[in-house]
Amino acid sequence: YPPSVISPTPSSEFGYVGIDAILEQMRRKAMKQGFEVNIMVVGQSGLGKSTLTNTLFKSKVSRRSVMTTEEERIPKTIEIKSISHVIEEKGVRMKLTVIDTPGFGDQINNENCWQPIMKFINAQYEQYLQEEINIDRKKRIPDSRVHCCIYFIPPTGHCLRPIDIEFMRHLSKVVNIVPVIAKADTLTLEERNFFKQKIREDLRANEIDIYPQNEFDEDAEDRMINEKIRAMIPFAVVGSDQEYQVNGKRLLGRKTRWGTVEVENTTHCEFAYLRDLLIRTHMQNIKDITSSIHYEMYRVRRLNENNTKPNGQPAIHTNGVPEHEVLSHEM
């Protein structure tokens, strides 16, 4: 039943069919279902990860906020801790899961410290895959996949350290990485710009693809927006959950003897850009890239693992058709 695609000529006056009402229907459905987002924070202890997370979501959503005192010590091994909260804004409900990685980069020997994190991320993909291939599966598969990994770079001002490169090189292949310069209020603007440039060079030299990735730009408009973002990454951020009075207004900031750093002031730091990117404009996109690209790549790898021939070569063509199926038609 070959379909023919035609654009029919619309009648003149009785214009309105009501097709665009589907937008409202979708919005209603989304509001009812709510959203899930899972954000991982990675970086050495003391870089302000928890504070930044709390600042991003204007509430006590980080691990430190629910931690008991015994847990305040730096762990001897990397731990992976997930904490979920439900937050609501203007009728939109979101289940936010913050995945913290205490112990990362804190040991004397940090070799392969990226491994447990990679394993965790893959385990979430695995869990989703298992549910997806069930015969009797849930209406809505719970999504624990890590949508975004914020990587905290200490503000040395020089260039990326080997641990940064190692981590980002490995993890950028499986998850969206958003690197940020932590505690950026210790850098002057010139130092900041220099640092950023060096970082970008290092990323390019090591072929590290951070979010938003070049190859996933959908169209010219997308590319334009994303190029602007790519020119600013990594964002130099400052976090704070304390409010101070500045010029008659109560603002989030860090008060020092020489002035108050205003977190949401873009001339002070780039926190607002990070927040806008992660939450206000690209959150859906981050989730989409995770599910339609990173997850799919994981799935392809997993399903191919069972199909390798004894000599180790994969027996599957890229469209999923096994090799000898293709050949047999050339009788």
Add this chain to the structure above:
Amino acid sequence: LQCSSELMVPLLFPSYILADPREVIYLDKIQFEEGARAVPLSGHVGFDSMPDQLVNKSVNHGFCFNILCVGETGLGKSTLMDTLFNTKFEGESTQHNQPGVQLKSNTYELQESNVRLKLNVVNTVGFGDQINKEDSYKSIVEFIDAQFEAYLQEELKIKRTLHSYHDTRIHACLYFIAPTGHSLKSLDLVTMKKLDSKVNIIPIIAKSDAISKSELAKFKIKITSELVSNGVQIYQFPTDDETVAEINSTMNGHLPFAVVGSTEEVKIGNKMVRARQYPWGTVQVENENHCDFVKLREMLIRVNMEDLREQTHTRHYELYRRCKLEEMGFKDTDPDSKPFSLQETYEAKRNEFMGELQKKEEEMRQMFVQRVKEKEGELKEAEKELHEKFDRLKKLHQDEKKKLEDKKKALDDELNSFKQKKTAAELLQAQTQQAGSSSTLKKDKERKK
């Protein structure tokens, strides 16, 4: 380095222990509602833009909607589609002499403000025209299943592109009931019963201007009760979202919708309206006192299009998928057995299919070889025959030739002997003449003395 995770109190989003991603141990199943603490926000964060982000993505992507119209020929299916979507779809009206029920699919691209809709209208051609209608529903069921199958195939592929997949699964089935005014035909009941677990059925009374208002009320009641008593599950407009619960539940009570379609415009007062003009009055399509067209449009398009799509995916498709996979021999595993036996069964099934495929190939090859041999044999036979024929003809020809040569010889001999005789006779004649002339001369001489 070791990795550990802990359940936090009072937290409740469990994490996973992993030495090896394959040995994921589930601590708990995650529910969206339960398990996470609610916290208040101290300021505007901005994730209230999420529905907009989601909607924008869908707008960029475009939407698709697939409607199946089931009903006898002549019930105004095409006209109703034209009226609903306010366009003139191409196509000629169908004949009544189709040998079986066929499904004809047409795709149209419509746009309204920034919404691009790929609308697919599938019509049942020849439904109800046959003398024996026992199998009429089969091609419809097959068609619906084929769309599910195509999606399932895509979903099972290793490298797949689900997000850009052109979804052809039927989202809504408009079942056209003939306006007899009495009850449903048995064909209607049988067909709807076969379809109700596969597609969202919205029954409508076609050409309802043929029925009077009072008869219509009775007809609707009869239809509804027949559907209920036969256990036919028609689509219920959803009443769980309070924004639309009220209008949806009211409309549920008006089913089946009595519709009238028309693309012709008639002037009523100072407006042009779509209507059907009769000598005794004019039926206005968009007048709710005249028919339920507006209700249908409201429900099908303006209020529940998204829900129809969702039900198709989460209920009908899932059911198809579950049945199909079970049929193929898959089973879900118990929680404590190895998590990948589905993979292995999938593999085993695949190998089985491949084995069968190879066997079939081998058979085909054999058959091919056999055929070639036979053909060769036939050709050899033919060749032999031809040779024989040739030889026979040659011999015949030679015999003929010989005969002719003999005849010729005989004739030549005759001719020769004739010639000889002729020559001898001529000689004799000449001699006789000479003797006669010389004797005449002698006689003359004697006279003269």
